Amino acid sequence: MSASRRRFLQCAAAAGVLLSSRPVSVGAQSLGRNRGTLKAVMQADLRSFDPVWTTATITGSHAALVYDTLFGLDEQLAPQPQMVSRYGLSDDKLTYTFELRDGLRFSDGSPVTSADCVASMRRWAARDLAGQLLFQSVADTPVKDDRTFQIVLRERYGLVLDTLGKTSNSLWIMRRKEAETDPTQQISEIVGSGPYVFNRNATKMGAIYVYDRNDSYRPREGAPSGTTGAKVAKLDRIVWENMPDEQTAIAALQAGEIDFYETPPIEFIDQLESDHGVKTEVLNKLGNVGFIRLNWLHPPFNNQKAREAMLYVINQTDIMKAAFGNEKYFRTCNSLFGCGTNMENHENVGWFDHGQDLKKAAALFKEAGYDGRPVVILQPTNLALLNTTAQLLAEWLKQAGVNAQLAASDWGGVVARRAVQAPPEQGGWNIFATWNPTSTFASPVSFPGHAANGTKGFIGWPENAEWEAARREWTRAETLSERQEIAKKMQANGWNFVPEILTGQFVAPVAYRANVRGFLSISDLIPFWNVEKT
Amino acid sequence: MLRVIVNRIGSIAVVMLLVALMVFSLIHMAPGDPAAIIAGDNATSEQIASIRDRLGLGNPLPLQFLNWIFAASRGDLGVSIFSGVPVFGLICERLEPTLSLTLITIVIALMIAVTAGVLAAANAGSWIDRAVMALSILGFSAPIFVVGYVLIYVFAIQLKWLPVQGYASLSAGILDWLRHLVLPALSLGLAYVALIARITRTAMLDVLAEDYIRTAKAKGVSPDGILIKHALRNAGIPIVTVVGIGVALLIGGVVITESVFNIPGVGRLVVDAISKRDYPIIQGVTLVFSGVYVLINLMVDLSYGLIDPRIGRR
Numbered sequence: 001m002s003a004s005r006r007r008f009l010q011c012a013a014a015a016g017v018l019l020s021s022r023p024v025s026v027g028a029q030s031l032g033r034n035r036g037t038l039k040a041v042m043q044a045d046l047r048s049f050d051p052v053w054t055t056a057t058i059t060g061s062h063a064a065l066v067y068d069t070l071f072g073l074d075e076q077l078a079p080q081p082q083m084v085s086r087y088g089l090s091d092d093k094l095t096y097t098f099e100l101r102d103g104l105r106f107s108d109g110s111p112v113t114s115a116d117c118v119a120s121m122r123r124w125a126a127r128d129l130a131g132q133l134l135f136q137s138v139a140d141t142p143v144k145d146d147r148t149f150q151i152v153l154r155e156r157y158g159l160v161l162d163t164l165g166k167t168s169n170s171l172w173i174m175r176r177k178e179a180e181t182d183p184t185q186q187i188s189e190i191v192g193s194g195p196y197v198f199n200r201n202a203t204k205m206g207a208i209y210v211y212d213r214n215d216s217y218r219p220r221e222g223a224p225s226g227t228t229g230a231k232v233a234k235l236d237r238i239v240w241e242n243m244p245d246e247q248t249a250i251a252a253l254q255a256g257e258i259d260f261y262e263t264p265p266i267e268f269i270d271q272l273e274s275d276h277g278v279k280t281e282v283l284n285k286l287g288n289v290g291f292i293r294l295n296w297l298h299p300p301f302n303n304q305k306a307r308e309a310m311l312y313v314i315n316q317t318d319i320m321k322a323a324f325g326n327e328k329y330f331r332t333c334n335s336l337f338g339c340g341t342n343m344e345n346h347e348n349v350g351w352f353d354h355g356q357d358l359k360k361a362a363a364l365f366k367e368a369g370y371d372g373r374p375v376v377i378l379q380p381t382n383l384a385l386l387n388t389t390a391q392l393l394a395e396w397l398k399q400a401g402v403n404a405q406l407a408a409s410d411w412g413g414v415v416a417r418r419a420v421q422a423p424p425e426q427g428g429w430n431i432f433a434t435w436n437p438t439s440t441f442a443s444p445v446s447f448p449g450h451a452a453n454g455t456k457g458f459i460g461w462p463e464n465a466e467w468e469a470a471r472r473e474w475t476r477a478e479t480l481s482e483r484q485e486i487a488k489k490m491q492a493n494g495w496n497f498v499p500e501i502l503t504g505q506f507v508a509p510v511a512y513r514a515n516v517r518g519f520l521s522i523s524d525l526i527p528f529w530n531v532e533k534t
Numbered sequence: 535m536l537r538v539i540v541n542r543i544g545s546i547a548v549v550m551l552l553v554a555l556m557v558f559s560l561i562h563m564a565p566g567d568p569a570a571i572i573a574g575d576n577a578t579s580e581q582i583a584s585i586r587d588r589l590g591l592g593n594p595l596p597l598q599f600l601n602w603i604f605a606a607s608r609g610d611l612g613v614s615i616f617s618g619v620p621v622f623g624l625i626c627e628r629l630e631p632t633l634s635l636t637l638i639t640i641v642i643a644l645m646i647a648v649t650a651g652v653l654a655a656a657n658a659g660s661w662i663d664r665a666v667m668a669l670s671i672l673g674f675s676a677p678i679f680v681v682g683y684v685l686i687y688v689f690a691i692q693l694k695w696l697p698v699q700g701y702a703s704l705s706a707g708i709l710d711w712l713r714h715l716v717l718p719a720l721s722l723g724l725a726y727v728a729l730i731a732r733i734t735r736t737a738m739l740d741v742l743a744e745d746y747i748r749t750a751k752a753k754g755v756s757p758d759g760i761l762i763k764h765a766l767r768n769a770g771i772p773i774v775t776v777v778g779i780g781v782a783l784l785i786g787g788v789v790i791t792e793s794v795f796n797i798p799g800v801g802r803l804v805v806d807a808i809s810k811r812d813y814p815i816i817q818g819v820t821l822v823f824s825g826v827y828v829l830i831n832l833m834v835d836l837s838y839g840l841i842d843p844r845i846g847r848r
Contacts, residue, residue: 045806047571047616054572184588186618204627205617206806207798243699243796244806251686251698252796409565412811416567419579448578458578 036236038516038533040260041249042526045242046209049198050186052127055169057437060525064227065211065238066107067172067192070098070117071165072227075521077342077439079161080228082220083112083173083193093156093478100147105216106175107197114149119179121151121164124171126183130446131171133475134163158478159445167227168440168524193217195233195529209240211528224530226522231529234518238528253278253511259533260512262526265384266324272511279516280509282329284523286438287507289338290319290385291500292393293449293460295430298423300370300402307498309364311351313396318356320504322392323385330506336450336491339505341442342480343487348495361400374403376424378432380411389433389503418459432459438505439523444471444490452499462499542835546828553824554606557817558599567591568615568811589615602817611821612814614807621818625800631701632799635722635791636784638715640777643723643730648766648773650727651734656761658739666731673728678787682721682794689717699796718795722787726780733776737769744768770841778834785823 042061048054051063072082081087085101104112118141125131125138137157143149151160164171178187190198195217202210219230241258243249250268252258254275264272264280272278292310300306320330334352337343354360375397379390390406397404407417407429414432422428440447450471451457452464470490477483510526512519518531569585586592605612611621654666690698696717702710741747742765750764789801796802800819807815838845 045810047810184584188618204798205614205619205624206803207628241796242798242806244802244809245793245796247683248686248699248794248796251691252700255690255694255698257698257700410809412567412571412809413565415570416565416811419567419570419582421579456578456580 036533037239038235038237038260038528038531039239039241039258040526040528041243041252041258041262042240043263045206045244046240048186049190051169051172052124052183053186057168057524060168060170061527062198062209063170063172063192063194064525064527065194065196065529066190066198067174067194068104068231069165069170069172069227070121071161072229073162073165073167074225074228077226079165080225082165082228083117087161094153096151096153096160097144098149098151101218101220102147103218104193105218106191106193107214107216108175108191109216110175111146112173112193113146113176114143115146116176116179117173118143118149119176120173121171123174123179123181123183128169128171129448129451130159130163130166130169130443133445134160137475156476156478158483159475163446165227166440166443166446167522168437168446170227195219195231196238199237207242209242211238211240212236219529224520226520227525227527231527233529234532235528253513256513259516260510262510263508264511266326266329266508269326269509269511277514278511279514280511281519282507282509283519283521283526284437284439284507285521286338286340286442286523287505288435289333289438289441289505290389290433290435290503291449292389292431292433292503293418293458293500294498295424295428296461296463297421297455298428298430299373300365300368300375301430303368304497305364305368306370308351309361309368309400310501311495311498312354312357312361312364313393313400314501314503315356315392315396316502316504319385319389319392320506322388324506329508330504333502333505336494336499336502337444337487338438338441341438343442343444343484345484345488345491347488347492351495356396358396358400361396365400365402370402372403374405374424375430376405376407376428378414378417378429379406379408380414381408382410385435385506386411386414386433390431393431393433421455421461433503435506437524444474444487449500452497460500462497464493464497464499466493467497467499539836542832546832549828550821550825551603554603554817554821555599557820557824558595558602561813561816562595562598568813571810572616602814606818606821611818614815615812616810621814624803624815625818625822628798628800628803630703630799631797632788632792632801634701634704634711634715635718635788635797635799638712639719639723639726639784642719643726644777646723647727647730648734651731651773652738652761652766654731654735655738655742655765656757658735663735666735670728670731673724676724678721678725678790679794681724682717682791685717685721686795701795701797701799714797718791718797721794722784722791725787726783729780729783730773730776734769734773737772738765741765741768767841771838774834774837774841778831781830782827785827 042058044058046058046062047056048059049062051059068083070083071079074080083100083104084098086099088097100112106112121141125135134157137153137155138151139154140152141149142152173193175191178189181187195214196211197214199210199212213233213236217233219232222229224230246265249261250264253261256277269280272280294301294307294310296302316332324330331339333339334346334349335344377390377394380386394404394406417429418432420428424430436447436449444450448458452462452467454463455461467490470486474483474486477486515534516531517534520527520530569589569591570582572585602612613620614624650666654663657663686698689696696713700714702714704711747760747764750760788799789805792799792801793805804816804819
């Protein structure tokens with residue numbers, strides 16, 4: 001593509017007279033103090049609008065405004081119908097039949113049909129891990145009429161509704177036109193049937209993203225609970241401002257130039273709490289699980305004893321204290337499926353009860369045949385928790401006689417290097433730290449890190465056949481108690497082969513102006529439905 | 535003169551080609567992979583590899599460079615890996631805030647710095663001279679973001695005179711436009727003021743020691759006339775030179791200032807692009823910044839002939 005003369009002249013005009021026909025205005029004064037407009041600073045820039053193409057959390061929050069889901073999860077994480085009015089399961093438990101609510105429309109006025117739902121489901125299932133697992137058991141998805149469609153299973157699958165309603169990487173219903181886009185390509189139009197409409201004309205990529213109330217949206221009846229119930233758009237407009245500088249965002253919030261800040265740094269929370277014009281609140285009560293991945297492909301962590309040694313290297317309290325300070329924002333956790341979740345259990349946690357023991361770790365490394373080679377820890381210097389974790393880990397490993405070496409870069413550098421399967425001396429790695437929302441971590445199948453299928457799986461590439469068989473068994477279980485029993489069995493095995501090392505569980509408060517209310521407590525995304533300014 | 539201009543334009547093309555090569559090489563040597571960022575935190579190595587192939591990032595680097603430079607020579611800077619929006623359009627969209635900030639900064643800085651430099655030279659050794667020099671050291675030493683945060687705290691949070699952040703388009707009203715630019719321009723301009731003030735003082739002191747100044751004094755020209763008409767004009771070349779060189783300082787500063795004050799300009803565009811390794815944007819913006827810098831220095835060179843007609847005749 002070459003720059004046309006017209007485009008060049010437009011650019012020259014902007015350069016020459018600074019009088020653009022469309023105002024580029026960001027900030028309190030320019031956007032006005034309309035009570036119906038809420039200005040929010042989110043956790044990151046909205047890099048992509050397609051929730052299938054990317055798994056970025058920010059894109060999930062965007063999708064929650066624009067699109068709706070067939071099912072949602074209530075506050076007890078139980079699936080409840082959302083766009084679906086009625087559903088049924090055949091006696092052989094192989095055919096689910098869904099009927100859409102009456103009057104559902106996309107923001108362009110077209111009705112939401114079964115064909116839209118099936119196309120959306122198939123595109124999502126081509127990319128999402130839980131969707132892929134579900135569709136391994138799906139034989140067909142016939143459309144019965146405009147409002148009725150089915151999921152026909154080959155074999156029983158106990159998690160159909162949970163998967164359709166999950167809150168991370170959710171199944172968002174798009175028009176068939178967009179849903180038929182190749183899942184590896186981004187959709188070009190953003191038209192949903194959610195409570196808000198994306199305003200592309202008012203949006204400035206990388207600067208502000210604008211959502212207007214969808215007047216044709218018909219909320220479900222019933223009190224909101226999790227991502228279920230009534231999603232009422234009470235604001236005329238929501239503006240997301242991309243404000244990467246934390247200090248500026250804090251100042252803007254205190255000055256009333258923005259109304260909501262998703263990720264205020266913990267060190268500013270006391271300052272914000274002392275400001276009567278600002279409130280702080282933990283919306284994601286389950287929070288996030290911090291963990292360390294070990295590279296199973298290369299020494300020393302291709303040896304189980306070395307992985308076991310790592311259990312005695314870690315001191316979760318020290319890591320969490322160093323990163324968060326205030327104990328009300330973190331806890332220690334020994335459950336492979338997160339703490340406070342349905343799958344939390346305490347099988348085979350002798351290592352946790354024993355606590356940090358660097359001498360024992362040194363002995364285990366020796367048993368593993370560790371030969372003093374460098375152990376490369378990826379250190380993302382721009383993320384406080386992970387930077388702190390890497391530094392503490394390096395120090396502890398040195399004390400345990402391991403030649404730990406930090407490889408510093410920004411997070412962008414870490415995500416590229418951690419995917420490299422080559423040995424550490426050839427650009428690979430041995431250890432990196434990260435975190436994941438606890439709600440996803442709780443599921444043996446939704447969180448890709450819970451796969452132990454070798455190099456085809458998540459980074460770190462653990463491999464354990466017994467674990468994989470238990471994961472499949474978990475998906476077939478039909479009751480919560482059955483799944484809990486399987487989770488116990490998995491954990492008993494898990495802490496033997498050590499797929500990852502936990503570094504603690506933490507929550508992060510959001511901050512907003514005192515005249516804003518109505519935020520719902522949901523994991524994985526920030527919902528703006530039901531939010532209003534008084 | 536025409537030959538000089540033609541020669542300089544020819545050298546600009548060579549410089550730009552070298553800049554393009556360096557930018558491309560440095561970006562691809564730096565750790566990071568847009569495919570890994572696109573794939574998300576929970577992606578497998580296979581998924582990342584598939585995205586890399588789709589984006590053409592697996593092609594040999596020389597081939598990628600040739601494709602890019604060939605397209606760029608036709609004005610096509612490519613499209614953003616993440617948004618799919620043409621880079622040229624993104625830069626145009628972000629040009630107004632950056633140009634506003636830069637121009638306001640240059641105007642404010644020149645007014646303050648030249649006046650301060652002339653005053654310091656005219657009162658060499660006095661408290662005025664020492665104060666100007668002390669302030670210029672402070673201006674040089676204080677990082678832009680520190681100055682920015684202090685200004686925000688004092689004028690936006692405490693006094694509530696000016697907004698904390700943001701940008702208002704000129705088309706939305708000149709007062710609002712100015713209100714949003716005052717603090718960023720002061721933060722950005724402090725080092726620039728310091729640089730120009732020091733050079734102005736030094737150049738003025740050199741000129742004031744010349745024989746023709748003594749002659750002018752002997753002829754009874756007023757002190758103001760000597761300073762403005764005789765000394766300042768003859769001190770113009772080093773001042774104009776440092777103004778041109780200082781544009782590089784401003785370009786670097788714009789990137790930080792736009793982040794601190796949340797101004798949606800070209801600087802912010804490139805910072806965001808770096809964090810997500812959006813190569814086409816990084817390459818495009820760096821090329822444009824380099825082009826602007828080279829052009830400004832060409833204009834500075836050409837302006838010598840206007841300031842000193844003897845240079846134009848050579």
